[in-house]
Amino acid sequence: MSRVHTMKASYAASVFINCPFDDQYRPMLFAAVFAILDCGYQPRCAQEVEDGGDVRIEKIRRIIEACKFGIHDISRTELSEGNALPRFNMPFELGIFLGARYFGQGDQAKKFTLIVDRERFRYQQFLSDIAGQDIQAHNDDPIVLIARVRNWLANATKRTTIPGAARVQARYRQFQADLPALCEEMALDQGDLLFNEYATVTSIWLRQADALTV
Numbered sequence: 001m002s003r004v005h006t007m008k009a010s011y012a013a014s015v016f017i018n019c020p021f022d023d024q025y026r027p028m029l030f031a032a033v034f035a036i037l038d039c040g041y042q043p044r045c046a047q048e049v050e051d052g053g054d055v056r057i058e059k060i061r062r063i064i065e066a067c068k069f070g071i072h073d074i075s076r077t078e079l080s081e082g083n084a085l086p087r088f089n090m091p092f093e094l095g096i097f098l099g100a101r102y103f104g105q106g107d108q109a110k111k112f113t114l115i116v117d118r119e120r121f122r123y124q125q126f127l128s129d130i131a132g133q134d135i136q137a138h139n140d141d142p143i144v145l146i147a148r149v150r151n152w153l154a155n156a157t158k159r160t161t162i163p164g165a166a167r168v169q170a171r172y173r174q175f176q177a178d179l180p181a182l183c184e185e186m187a188l189d190q191g192d193l194l195f196n197e198y199a200t201v202t203s204i205w206l207r208q209a210d211a212l213t214v
Contacts, residue, residue, distance in 0.1 A: 009042030011107055015153075016067035017045040018093040020076045030198055031142030032071060034172050035149040037202050039162045041069070047195035060093060068111055069156065070097045071149060075118045075140070077126055091127055112156040116148060143169050175205050 015036045019029055029045075036043040044063050046056065064070065072094040077086055094115065101111040115130065117123050120137040123130060136152070138145040147165040154162045163171075182201050183190040193201070 011066060012068050013041050014044050014067040015041050015069040015071060016064055016097065017043055017071050018090055018097070019045075019071070019073040020087070020090070021047060025073075025076070027142045028073070028138070028140070028145055029195075030193075031145050031172065032149055033195075033199055034175060034202050035146040035168055036071075036153075037199065037206055038168050038171060039150055039153045040159075041153065043199060045195060061096065064093070064097050064100055065108070068107065069114075069153070070094075070111060071114045071116065071152075072097065073116050073138075074123060074127060075116070075138075094130075112152075114149065114152040116145065143172070146172055171206075171209065174209075175202065178205060 017029065017032055017036075019025060019032070021029070033043045044067055046060055046063065048063075049059060051059070072090060074090050074094065076090060079086055094113075097111065097113060100108045101113070102109075104111075113133075114136065115123075115133060116136045116138050118138060118140050120135055123135050136148045138148055146169050150162065150165045150168050153159075179201070180190055182205060183193070186201065188197055188201070
């Protein structure tokens with residue numbers, strides 16, 4: 001099976017992840033990264049580059065432009081404790097991605113989108129303009145999200161080499177068990193892994209697991 005493990009992946013192999021970046025959501029983000037890599041694609045997100053001189057929206061625009069696929073989690077609707085206001089970044093970036101598809105030309109018009117929420121129809125209460133699109137529920141469960149990501153990629157690409165959802169989930173559970181030792185070997189703090197570091201550790205583990213099954 002051909003897998004992609006480089007940040008220089010092609011447009012057709014790149015998956016933009018639009019989601020919360022707080023500690024509470026971290027297990028969900030990392031589960032999505034694992035699923036994307038195990039399916040042979042490259043995860044991309046705004047956390048892959050930290051440049052104080054870069055305008056954030058321009059960075060997001062460039063990443064969206066470079067990705068054929070986009071996963072958008074719109075589940076974070078709670079009001080902030082500090083100012084009692086919601087975070088609108090995820091719906092905003094979803095709008096940019098859909099706009100690129102609807103108004104773009106060539107490859108941009110061929111983008112595929114996965115929209116997820118904790119409950120399938122909850123979005124109707126706060127983002128009804130996307131009614132009619134197939135919103136997938138993940139129930140705040142990383143294992144469920146892995147299946148949603150895997151099945152979406154399999155359907156979107158029609159590839160027959162993508163492993164089944166149960167296999168990806170099983171490999172993720174084994175990876176989670178092996179992760180502390182991997183981080184120790186690489187002198188990394190498991191609790192503070194950066195996006196790129198986690199993707200690298202995952203890629204190494206997947207290569208080793210693939211080598212054992214050949």
